[in-house]
Amino acid sequence: MIKFYQYRSAEITKIILKDSTLKFTNPMDFNDPFDFHPTVPDVGFNKFIKRVNGQYSNKRKKYRLGHKELITHRTKLRSEDFRRVYTENFSIACFSKSPFILPMWAHYADDHQGCVIEFKFEETEGFIEEFINLKPEEDTATLVPLDVIYSNNRPSLFDNDGLTNSDTTGTNACLVKAKVWEYEQEVRVIKKKKSGIYSFDRKQMTGIYFGMKINKQDKKIISQLVDDSNKYTNTKIKKHDVQIAFNTFELFKIPFSV
Secondary structure, three states, X not given: OEEEEEEEOHHHHHHHHHHOEEEEEOHHHOOOOOOOOOEOOHXXXXXXXXXXXXXXXXXXXXXXOOHHHHHHHHHHHOOHHHHHHHOOOOEEEEEEOOOOOXXXXXXXXXXXXXXXXXXXXXXXOOHHHHHHOOOHHHOOOOOOOEEOEEEOOOOEOOOOOOOOOOOOOHHHHHOEXXXXXXXXXXXXXXXXXXXXXEEOOHHHEEEEEEOOOOOHHHHHHHHHHHHHHHHHOOOOOEEEEEEEOOOOOOEEEEEOOO
8 A cells, every 4th residue: 555645735625625636737837847848869869760761661752851850850849839738638746755744844735734635545466557558538536646756867758769668758757856856755646638626536535634833723624524524425534633853853643633
């Protein structure tokens, strides 16, 4: 079983509990300009074009690309316009591997006035591979977390053989981030759909961590929403409070209390 966490404000937490929906965002709208922005290496691109050209006979020379056209196409592949088209039908929901990441509480959980929602994913053999190969019309409500890969090397649109379906391309384009983001311990759920609000299997929610500065009224409302969900929709969401450690820069959970 994989557990993963989303840091949210109190208001967004209420919406998620009420509606069992999550926001999926186009990577162009993320705060990292390198998201879903693979490189277009000269070697891989040239081999890709060479292979494509080789598929056409001399009778179809009009499809073959000259030097100037190659430069034009390569420039387009490196442009923001291409990136926008490339990501148009992808959207992402971001999560973390831990509910105790200090900067995440500050940045995404309203400076400890919000919550962290815990989710679980019961992995079965072959399911993730099947999920990655789903067509857009075969969308699933199951949240399937994929680990972000932190690297000093950007993913490439083509590998050195001019292929786009190797381990260094494809899905990796939306899973590789620079090492400076490593503190986020991020996992992502990817949809082959435009950005929007999408439903998920609410039984994947298994816990709520309340921020140390959360408003008392918000805490009561969210607590009641959890109780109602467990009673009427058969979820098993546990409630936790969060406290700072005495001698280290760490957080830990304590029993919930209103």
